[in-house]
Amino acid sequence: xxxxxxxxxxxxxxxxxxxxxxxxxxxxxxxxxxxxxxxxxxxxxxxxxxxxxxxxxxxxxxxxxxxxxxxxxxxxxxxxxxxxxxxxxxxxxxxxxxxxxxxxxxxxxxxxxxxxxxxxxxxxxxxxxxxxxxxxxxxxxxxxxxxxxxxxxxxxxxxxxxxxxxxxxxxxxxxxxxxxxxxxxxxxxxxxxxxxxxxxxxxxxxxxxxxxxxxxxxxxxxxxxxxxxxxxxxxxxxxxxxxxxxxxxxxxxxxxxxxxxxxxxxxxxxxxxxxxxxxxxxxxxxxxxxxxxxxx
Ligand code: GLU
Numbered sequence: 001x002x003x004x005x006x007x008x009x010x011x012x013x014x015x016x017x018x019x020x021x022x023x024x025x026x027x028x029x030x031x032x033x034x035x036x037x038x039x040x041x042x043x044x045x046x047x048x049x050x051x052x053x054x055x056x057x058x059x060x061x062x063x064x065x066x067x068x069x070x071x072x073x074x075x076x077x078x079x080x081x082x083x084x085x086x087x088x089x090x091x092x093x094x095x096x097x098x099x100x101x102x103x104x105x106x107x108x109x110x111x112x113x114x115x116x117x118x119x120x121x122x123x124x125x126x127x128x129x130x131x132x133x134x135x136x137x138x139x140x141x142x143x144x145x146x147x148x149x150x151x152x153x154x155x156x157x158x159x160x161x162x163x164x165x166x167x168x169x170x171x172x173x174x175x176x177x178x179x180x181x182x183x184x185x186x187x188x189x190x191x192x193x194x195x196x197x198x199x200x201x202x203x204x205x206x207x208x209x210x211x212x213x214x215x216x217x218x219x220x221x222x223x224x225x226x227x228x229x230x231x232x233x234x235x236x237x238x239x240x241x242x243x244x245x246x247x248x249x250x251x252x253x254x255x256x257x258x259x260x261x262x263x264x265x266x267x268x269x270x271x272x273x274x275x276x277x278x279x280x281x282x283x284x285x286x287x288x289x290x291x292x293x294x295x296x
Pocket of ligand 1: 112129130177179181182218219243
């Protein structure tokens with residue numbers, strides 16, 4: 001418990017630093033037309049989407065300090081990032097096109113280790129949070145199709161010359177998030193590395209800057225976000241994992257009828273009609289430098 005409190009405090013400091021570094025880019029105005037009654041999507045009575053529409057609210061689990069995927073902008077209090085844009089499109093598909101879909105959304109903050117419990121405890125209808133699909137997690141929850149693809153790498157200070165790969169992490173302190181695939185991959189890939197486990201990756205950057213960690217390791221696109229916040233860092237080595245992201249849903253087919261299918265149809269539509277590409281260009285391109293039309 002003490003560890004959680006401490007890393008939360010560090011996380012807040014890092015968040016303010018992220019905002020100062022431009023993590024709070026103003027989102028472009030939505031191109032969606034104003035809602036009309038006729039624009040409200042129709043669903044079968046038995047579906048989970050119908051139930052959500054009736055409730056008039058969807059609870060979405062996401063990150064608060066994970067640039068460029070999910071950030072609660074400390075200046076505006078608004079959520080922003082790639083995962084957030086995808087989540088908003090999914091909500092519009094249920095509540096209809098609207099200027100401000102956030103009035104239908106309750107954002108539920110999660111960290112790596114709380115994603116599955118958040119679903120299990122019905123605190124979120126879905127979790128979109130750099131969530132890698134794997135066999136172990138699939139035993140506990142359901143996932144949508146892949147909507148983003150990356151792989152694990154290592155971040156070090158720009159001046160560091162001795163860490164160049166997973167093998168060179170032996171004896172080094174490597175910061176990563178508790179309960180993430182990043183933690184697992186470090187433990188299995190180099191048992192001689194010394195993991196420093198925090199709740200999220202923003203405090204890991206602080207640990208690197210302060211010298212309590214020699215490296216940070218997680219998905220490359222998250223590391224791109226950290227490099228953007230601290231140009232005195234660099235990403236090294238080759239990918240040592242595949243990290244296909246999916247949207248997590250509670251495993252309970254009976255009362256979530258049609259929900260994963262709905263998410264998959266919408267994700268496909270977003271990729272086909274350019275909304276996925278637009279979200280990529282807005283949030284990922286500024287940190288990665290590339291452009292993409294589909295997850296892979
Ligand atoms: N994608 C990996 C995972 O799901 C690492 C990033 C994260 O912790 O969100 O565990």
